[in-house]
Amino acid sequence: xxxxxxxxxxxxxxxxxxxxxxxxxxxxxxxxxxxxxxxxxxxxxxxxxxxxxxxxxxxxxxxxxxxxxxxxxxxxxxxxxxxxxxxxxxxxxxxxxxxxxxxxxxxxxxxxxxxxxxxxxxxxxxxxxxxxxxxxxxxxxxxxxxxxxxxxxxxxxxxxxxxxxxxxxxxxxxxxxxxxxxxxxxxxxxxxxxxxxxxxxxxxxxxxxxxxxxxxxxxxxxxxxxxxxxxxxxxxxxxxxxxxxxxxxxxxxxxxxxxxxxxxxxxxxxxxxxxxxxxxxxxxxxxxxxxxxxxxxxxxxxxxxxxxxxxxxxxxxxxxxxxxxxxxxxxxxxxxxxxxxxxxxxxxxxxxxxxxxxxxxxxxxxxxxxxxxxxxxxxxxxxxxxxxxxxxxxxxxxxxxxxxxxxxxxxxxxxxxxxxxxxxxxxx
Amino acid sequence: xxxxxxxxxxxxxxxxxxxxxxxxxxxxxxxxxxxxxxxxxxxxxxxxxxxxxxxxxxxxxxxxxxxxxxxxxxxxxxxxxxxxxxxxxxxxxxxxxxxxxxxxxxxxxxxxxxxxxxxxx
Ligand SMILES: Cc1cc2nc3c(=O)[nH]c(=O)nc-3n(C[C@H](O)[C@H](O)[C@H](O)COP(=O)(O)OP(=O)(O)OC[C@H]3O[C@@H](n4cnc5c(N)ncnc54)[C@H](O)[C@@H]3O)c2cc1C
Ligand code: SF4
Numbered sequence: 001x002x003x004x005x006x007x008x009x010x011x012x013x014x015x016x017x018x019x020x021x022x023x024x025x026x027x028x029x030x031x032x033x034x035x036x037x038x039x040x041x042x043x044x045x046x047x048x049x050x051x052x053x054x055x056x057x058x059x060x061x062x063x064x065x066x067x068x069x070x071x072x073x074x075x076x077x078x079x080x081x082x083x084x085x086x087x088x089x090x091x092x093x094x095x096x097x098x099x100x101x102x103x104x105x106x107x108x109x110x111x112x113x114x115x116x117x118x119x120x121x122x123x124x125x126x127x128x129x130x131x132x133x134x135x136x137x138x139x140x141x142x143x144x145x146x147x148x149x150x151x152x153x154x155x156x157x158x159x160x161x162x163x164x165x166x167x168x169x170x171x172x173x174x175x176x177x178x179x180x181x182x183x184x185x186x187x188x189x190x191x192x193x194x195x196x197x198x199x200x201x202x203x204x205x206x207x208x209x210x211x212x213x214x215x216x217x218x219x220x221x222x223x224x225x226x227x228x229x230x231x232x233x234x235x236x237x238x239x240x241x242x243x244x245x246x247x248x249x250x251x252x253x254x255x256x257x258x259x260x261x262x263x264x265x266x267x268x269x270x271x272x273x274x275x276x277x278x279x280x281x282x283x284x285x286x287x288x289x290x291x292x293x294x295x296x297x298x299x300x301x302x303x304x305x306x307x308x309x310x311x312x313x314x315x316x317x318x319x320x321x322x323x324x325x326x327x328x329x330x331x332x333x334x335x336x337x338x339x340x341x342x343x344x345x346x347x348x349x350x351x352x353x354x355x356x357x358x359x360x361x362x363x364x365x366x367x368x369x370x371x372x373x374x375x376x377x378x379x380x381x382x383x384x385x386x387x388x389x390x391x392x393x394x395x396x397x398x399x400x401x402x403x404x405x406x407x408x409x410x411x412x413x414x415x416x417x418x419x420x421x422x423x424x425x426x427x428x
Numbered sequence: 429x430x431x432x433x434x435x436x437x438x439x440x441x442x443x444x445x446x447x448x449x450x451x452x453x454x455x456x457x458x459x460x461x462x463x464x465x466x467x468x469x470x471x472x473x474x475x476x477x478x479x480x481x482x483x484x485x486x487x488x489x490x491x492x493x494x495x496x497x498x499x500x501x502x503x504x505x506x507x508x509x510x511x512x513x514x515x516x517x518x519x520x521x522x523x524x525x526x527x528x529x530x531x532x533x534x535x536x537x538x539x540x541x542x543x544x545x546x547x548x549x
Contacts (some may be wrong), residue, residue: 056481056482056495056497056543057481058479058497068479070495070497070543071495072495072543073525073543073544076525076544076545155483156483157491157492158493159483159485159492159493184482184511185482185511203438203443206436207435207436208478211436212478396461397442397443
């Protein structure tokens with residue numbers, strides 16, 4: 001299926017957007033508003049909206065619309081804009097590969113296998129959950145084990161019943177949200193076990209999804225065994241020490257028919273790797289400059305494919321920028337870029353996006369987003385140019401579950417050299 | 429007799445541990461770092477409310493279920509009663525965002541509305 005028809009005969013487009021989730025939609029809308037008419041969104045699912053289609057809970061758009069929308073409602077706002085701007089899209093169509101000349105191979109229900117060339121490509125493929133195979137839990141592999149996001153899709157979109165007695169491993173937001181969802185549908189959620197001494201999810205989700213329903217959160221605990229022949233019959237949970245090794249003698253068995261795993265998300269970057277773009281080992285996404293351009297000219301990235309976001313509002317904001325920059329690139333407004341100056345992340349800052357910045361051709365203001373490695377109290381976020389502190393902001397609490405940001409002014413970076421370097425850090 | 433409640437403020441990442449003391453008509457909040465925490469603590473012990481979201485089966489639609497939500501927040505104590513009223517309905521495609529799916533759910537005076545469009549298959 002396609003919309004606002006750009007026939008499937010198309011061989012060439014100005015901007016090709018891969019992924020029709022909130023990132024892809026916002027990028028396409030921004031590029032269109034910036035004057036590019038020749039855009040195509042490619043989405044492998046049967047509908048636009050991405051992960052938001054299954055996120056039926058409220059809590060989206062607090063920043064953008066000052067309203068607490070559900071995921072589908074937030075997506076609908078952007079779909080409406082895309083529709084009004086008549087931005088063409090293809091559904092049930094998967095991008096298989098891209099090369100450095102931006103030749104994109106696609107496979108679709110209606111168009112079969114074909115190649116499209118694009119002047120610019122925006123990567124907006126989102127992320128997926130860490131698969132079960134990546135977690136080393138001993139025991140049998142009966143039915144009744146799902147990643148939390150798969151359970152969310154099955155339940156919310158297909159209407160499939162998940163289970164009656166549930167244990168959740170991992171306190172990421174999807175796990176927390178599913179704990180409430182299952183409880184409301186009549187299941188008993190026995191506990192949420194979290195390996196780390198802190199939760200990976202947002203505080204509001206712990207309060208409104210667990211505390212509201214008296215679901216215990218067991219920090220520094222993990223599942224050490226799964227039992228069951230055909231279906232899960234029980235799981236064993238044990239406490240872990242500082243090295244995250246289970247402490248013998250602390251095992252407790254929980255009788256249950258379902259185990260949900262909510263152990264983190266990984267950007268979906270197979271395509272980006274086939275493209276040969278330079279990747280960031282920490283985020284799992286591409287390395288980008290301040291225009292959100294990868295090291296392959298004309299290829300931009302935004303949203304969860306670039307780094308995992310906790311708030312969709314920031315996804316939309318980032319994607320808008322990627323769309324505008326891709327449009328500027330097409331119009332020849334992006335000066336030839338130097339390889340840029342790397343931003344160093346240290347002192348508890350795990351990474352930054354962008355990873356590098358070109359002080360000569362940057363915009364007047366650049367937002368640098370990052371996450372921290374641990375829970376920190378009373379730290380100052382600081383940005384250094386060489387030995388000079390450009391920026392400092394006191395914080396009371398920083399947590400790995402929440403994305404942080406600082407804004408850098410073009411004026412601050414005038415004449416910045418590689419030797420000086422730029423550094424984002426935390427200090428006392 | 430004064431009653432004490434331990435809460436976590438959710439208004440910012442700090443997540444202050446609040447102690448709310450209810451003494452006849454007097455409510456005091458301690459442990460908050462800013463006034464937003466006090467307001468949250470008072471509301472949580474006097475009139476806690478939540479938005480409830482779920483899904484409802486759709487007949488003849490291009491998708492099997494339509495997401496729904498309470499049009500505004502409802503008293504926390506009514507969550508399960510509202511869920512029961514949601515479980516009792518089915519809808520027929522087409523559905524439009526904002527369509528009322530359950531009128532005055534569980535006597536809260538709040539409607540349950542559709543959160544997306546569903547076209548006819
Ligand atoms: C379960 C969950 C709960 C969340 N809860 C909240 C919340 O309460 N509040 C909040 O603000 N944020 C929340 N978030 C965060 C926010 O919703 C996401 O960060 C946001 O949806 C990411 O948007 P995206 O467009 O980058 O990715 P997605 O929404 O994942 O979209 C990516 C799209 O790309 C498509 N795609 C991928 N590969 C290909 C390919 N090769 N070819 C064609 N198409 C492809 C996918 O099908 C998908 O539609 C949540 C996220 C998740 C996962
Ligand atoms: S009381 Fe104020 S500072 Fe503390 S969590 Fe609430 S909003 Fe944040």
